[in-house]
Amino acid sequence: MIWEIDEASHRVEGLDENGRARPEYAASLGLVPAPFGRRALAATIEAAVYVVLQLPMLFGVLPGLIALATAPSGTVLGGGDLVLIVVLAAVSTVLSTAFVITQLTLHGRRGVTLGKAIAGIRSVNVRTLERPGFWRGAVVRALVLWASFAVPLIGPLLVIALSPFFDGEQRGRGWPDLAGATWFVDVRNGLNPYDAKRMRIARKTVATDLADVRSELPSLATPADERGTTAYIPTSRSSGGVLGAARGEGAPADESAAYAPATVAPTAAPVTPQGPTASAPVASSAPQSPPVVPPATAGGGSAWVPPRLLPDQEADAAAPAAAAAPAAQAPAPARRVAAPASAPASSRASTPQAASAAPAIVLTLDNGEEVRVEGPGILIGRDPALIPGGPALALGAITDPTKSVSKTHLAIMRSGTAVVVIDLGSTNGSALLRDGSERTLGPHEQVALRSGDTIRLGDRHARIRIG
Structure with a gap:
């Protein structure tokens, strides 16, 4: 969709229904x-x-x-x-x-x-x-x-x-x-x-x-036309991007069903078939559970855009999970079971040893106050709240009398071995200050952080210490 902005129009605020100043x-x-x-x-x-x-x-x-x-x-x-x-x-x-x-x-x-x-x-x-x-x-x-x-x-x-x-x-x-x-x-x-x-x-x-209400941010999927025209549907993910399919007139009305993965594995424990029917799929007449929504579209077109692992960190993040699973039961990529949509991203973390090995993250605000990031990450703003469909992150409220900081301004999360910052579509924007230069963060753009970086959110600043 292309938005056109009429620069000549000027909306006057503070007028009543008769056009008089209030x-x-x-x-x-x-x-x-x-x-x-x-x-x-x-x-x-x-x-x-x-x-x-x-x-x-x-x-x-x-x-x-x-x-x-x-x-x-x-x-x-x-x-x-x-x-x-x-x-x-x-x-x-x-x-x-x-x-x-x-x-x-x-x-x-x-x-x-x-x-x-x-x-x-x-x-x-x-x-x-x-x-x-x-x-x-x-x-x-x-x-x-x-x-x-x-x-x-x-x-x-x-x-x-x-x-x-x-x-x-x-x-x-x-x-x-x-x-x-x-x-x-x-x-x-x-x-x-x-x-x-x-x-x-x-x-x-x-x-x-x-009018201080939280608006739903756009979904990752392209919304369908009211007339049912062809729309793009994400079906699976790879390191190169998102694979999709077209949906036509006969697509289901339920968005969550349209976003379900192409192949859904059963939630029961895998059974090793024996005999000549080993290659045939196991049929079951029991009622199936609802389709498992992949993490990228959790919440049925919700506002959350989960961070993606950097290319050089995918192998490191996948290594502990591959070592923990038995070799005989390693599933094929097409039959990999996704975590339930209700479980936060932090609940899909690895073993307690991996959690304890994660480096500490401390934010030092411009007024000297320190905020320690526990678990998978934290949402920062004047009055932050969990985003529907997003992970269960910690909430870090900071004081801003000028209200230049949005209620839910940005997120700082662990992404594998990296720590990333994500601007959540804030009103006054965010920026990363490093080595004397400033980089403005786009809405929902994730940038890897280093120890010693400074984040500008509105009129406030926070210095990052990792480790």
Whole structure:
């Protein structure tokens, strides 16, 4: 199956059924509304700067114009005075225009102005919680704000000072903010929405808390089409891969029956036939037990992907089992009996001598805490749980306040004489750090570990000691 991703689409989170922003979603991210005191401080600072830029106009141009207007008829100003008035007017106009354009650009693109930066305030779009935008977030809001000064005293008092108290969402958004779809947040006491990394973690944390359910990971087998088209069915394994067969229209509906091995040996003890019928199979009228599910598909399309022995370790792992079985009863490869599906992988281990000879595995976390791996392996995460169809591994819970570590993040297992790490499709991924280089682990990819390696899982790290 080929998945297509529409990069142009952008899903906005935190909206209700009517498309309006939900204040509780922003509060759950850690965004705090800006207090009125610091909003007034930011506006006062910006107004003071604007007045300073108008000083040449106030103390140079305006007195000259008043003198010209009140002078007796026929009086003409000197050439030097006229040039001075024009220069001061030009300087004041250019500086004021540059200041206003800079303020609007910074507000629209970065959500900050001179006064907001000093007061610890940022402006965001109320729906997307991202930058406000130049035209609506900055220009439209500024036009509504400046239009209030058309009515002296009453206009600014109503639009700037009183309109925030009429906000039904209790966010303190006045009429200019409603026109520009903006919202002012406090970055000193809350989350800075322009900190991309922390904002991403906060969104993932809220999404995990709202719908934190474990999803079934894909099966090793290709799922069958609803119309019953031909599908690939794994029937047996070899060191070179998986052998399969095609299933057509008449395939059984039960997935576990479809995944059963091609040849199932009886669970009773093997009987050595005698006489001329030694080559014929033994027929039995007794009811047979359910088909034995091979370990690779235990659980009927479950999430577990068992680790495969490395090619150079298959012979070493098979040697103890071959030596323990009598030579006379060594079964042929086609009649090898698989372990029951309910038995964990660790129960199919070899003798106690082999278990005691296994090297010790110790994980040292970045906070100094040590986790010792007992038995066949361990599942590590914030709140790990056994995977359906997987082996009965130990559970190792680690603390992660930022929730960058998934609930069941990765597995560390013994695979023959090797120790492997397997990422279980975690949200923030895993990586192996060795000799100064970092290798990212793909979902369900197993990589052999060495003593001294470091594993990165989310924002946490763990150092491996083997032996």
